[in-house]
Amino acid sequence: MSPFQMAFKEVSFNYQQSEPILKRISFSTSKGESIGIVGANGVGKSTLLRLLVGLETPKEGEIIIEGMKVEKANLMKMRQKVGYIFQDSESQLFMNNVYEELAFGPRNYGYGQEQVKAQVEEALNAVGMMHLKDKPIYTLSGGEKKLVAIATILAMKSQIILMDEPTIALDPRNRRHLIELLNGFEQTKLITSHDLDMLLETCERIILLGDGEIVKDGTAREVLMDQVLLEQCGLELPLCMQNIKLKA
Ligand SMILES: Nc1ncnc2c1ncn2[C@@H]1O[C@H](COP(=O)(O)OP(=O)(O)OP(=O)(O)O)[C@@H](O)[C@H]1O
Numbered sequence: 001m002s003p004f005q006m007a008f009k010e011v012s013f014n015y016q017q018s019e020p021i022l023k024r025i026s027f028s029t030s031k032g033e034s035i036g037i038v039g040a041n042g043v044g045k046s047t048l049l050r051l052l053v054g055l056e057t058p059k060e061g062e063i064i065i066e067g068m069k070v071e072k073a074n075l076m077k078m079r080q081k082v083g084y085i086f087q088d089s090e091s092q093l094f095m096n097n098v099y100e101e102l103a104f105g106p107r108n109y110g111y112g113q114e115q116v117k118a119q120v121e122e123a124l125n126a127v128g129m130m131h132l133k134d135k136p137i138y139t140l141s142g143g144e145k146k147l148v149a150i151a152t153i154l155a156m157k158s159q160i161i162l163m164d165e166p167t168i169a170l171d172p173r174n175r176r177h178l179i180e181l182l183n184g185f186e187q188t189k190l191i192t193s194h195d196l197d198m199l200l201e202t203c204e205r206i207i208l209l210g211d212g213e214i215v216k217d218g219t220a221r222e223v224l225m226d227q228v229l230l231e232q233c234g235l236e237l238p239l240c241m242q243n244i245k246l247k248a
Pocket residue numbers: 015016018021039040041042043044045046047048
């Protein structure tokens with residue numbers, strides 16, 4: 001058994017003809033960890049998640065998940081293990097209605113009709129969206145689409161969940177709902193976000209990226225409460241840590 005669940009080993013990456021985006025990135029994660037990935041716009045957070053699900057291939061180094069290298073030959077197996085929730089949920093929902101959307105993954109993995117139904121309903125109940133079961137996707141609001149996208153991953157029973165900016169498009173009530181959901185998940189979570197307050201509540205570990213490298217990999221408190229470090233990387237303290245002056 002490997003001592004880690006996922007590992008980046010000296011991974012470097014650049015898009016075609018662009019400067020290096022990620023430079024010799026190394027870190028590993030254990031089962032059940034909740035990790036926030038933070039950094040300024042364009043630093044490579046989404047790219048890091050795309051590499052993890054094999055949507056991009058490292059130029060150097062390798063990524064290992066549960067003992068398997070992420071590469072073309074293993075992608076189908078990987079995709080069952082790793083659920084990826086895109087920043088723009090719209091682009092990942094493609095079936096006619098919510099039930100069909102959630103059923104797509106489990107059906108593809110060969111589960112029978114009753115099992116598929118059970119997994120879909122369990123996932124919809126988990127995100128509190130059972131009432132949307134028969135709704136056409138195009139009638140959902142942005143926040144509902146986000147929660148349905150999360151439910152598709154739960155219906156697949158993925159043990160590793162990657163989320164790219166999950167609180168975008170959520171109103172305060174649904175944002176709170178998401179935080180509570182995340183805190184109840186036993187799966188390993190890797191979450192990229194500029195919502196540092198949400199990360200402070202949901203992640204025990206934070207990886208701060210800057211200039212293609214890991215600037216700091218530490219506890220949420222160590223990283224998200226270090227104003228000098230955050231400002232060096234183009235970020236600010238979480239709002240809950242700032243002395244907010246409200247307009248009269
Ligand atoms: N398909 C692509 N082709 C070329 N360059 C790309 C592509 N996708 C992203 N980039 C560039 O790679 C860099 C990293 O992008 P990425 O989306 O990973 O950043 P990010 O940290 O997630 O940003 P943000 O916080 O704005 O979402 C950016 O400069 C971006 O313009």
